Amino acid sequence: MKPMVLGASSDISYAEPARFAPDGVVPFLIAESDARERALRWIRRAWLAPSKIARLVRRDDVKRAYLPFWAFDARAIGYWNAAGVTRGIIEMDFCNVLVSAERRSDSAASLPFEPLLARAVHRHDAREIGVSIAAEAQRSEDEATLLAHARIERQLAAVARRGRPAKESDKLQLSSVEYARESCKRLLLPLWVFEYRYLGGSYRIAINGADGRIIGDVPTSVIKVAFVAVAVLWFALFAGDAEMALSLPARMAEGVRWLVRR
Secondary structure (H helix, E strand, O other), rough: OOOOOHHHHOOOOOOOOOOOOEEOOOOOOOOOHHHHHHHHHHHHHOOOHHHHHHHHHHHHHOOEEEEEEEEEEEEEEEEEOOOOOOOEEEEEEEEEEEEOOOOOOOOOOHHOOOOOOOOOEEEEEHHOOOOOOEOOOOOOHHHHHHHHHHHHHHHHHHHHHHHOHHHHHEEEEEEEEEEEEEEEEEEEEEEEEEEEEEEOEEEEEEOOOOOOOEEEOOOOOOOHHHHHHHHEEEHHHHOOOHHHHHHHHHHHHHHHOOOOOH
């Protein structure tokens, strides 16, 4: 793979990639029942989550999928300058920088795979995939390389800024980056996915099928938020007028009885 300098990432090409033939696979070690239990525990920690979500996770279908990723290894050498006066070099080793081969799964933050342990990767065997869904690989190696370089360069710049005086840190920029011993491999990574809808919105919980790490979206219960708001207002009233606050529940109950009788 040819060395690439900073600035080339603006030339991303969206040509059709060649067939994605995996070099390795991370097998499923988390069973479906375990994935459901982990999702339930995760939801319970979000105490404003609607109770309905836990019921959906217990009964609804869960997708078992292998997702295609490009994984990059490299030693990156960055040349930086600050305000054109101070200059320096920073070198870092990167291992398994993941770039999704499926554009719909672009954000690394949206999938619980990083950091990826090298010992978790096994030789690819089609029999391990079974009937699992393998998402379409839309992104070519060239496109993935440019995205991986952009991530590496952001991290190089962030590390170079550490410990620099504020007047230098704010103006520090990478002038160029060289890549040594760069390589990439094609991997299939395991994922359990719960997808559901709540009040018209779409949400997803994703669980790493190898180690159980979990991320996702959990909506906020309107009823629970209203209850918290009422409780806060009551305590505020109690702090200012305890007698009024203590009489309020009885007055509310009387109002409800009056409405029922009418």
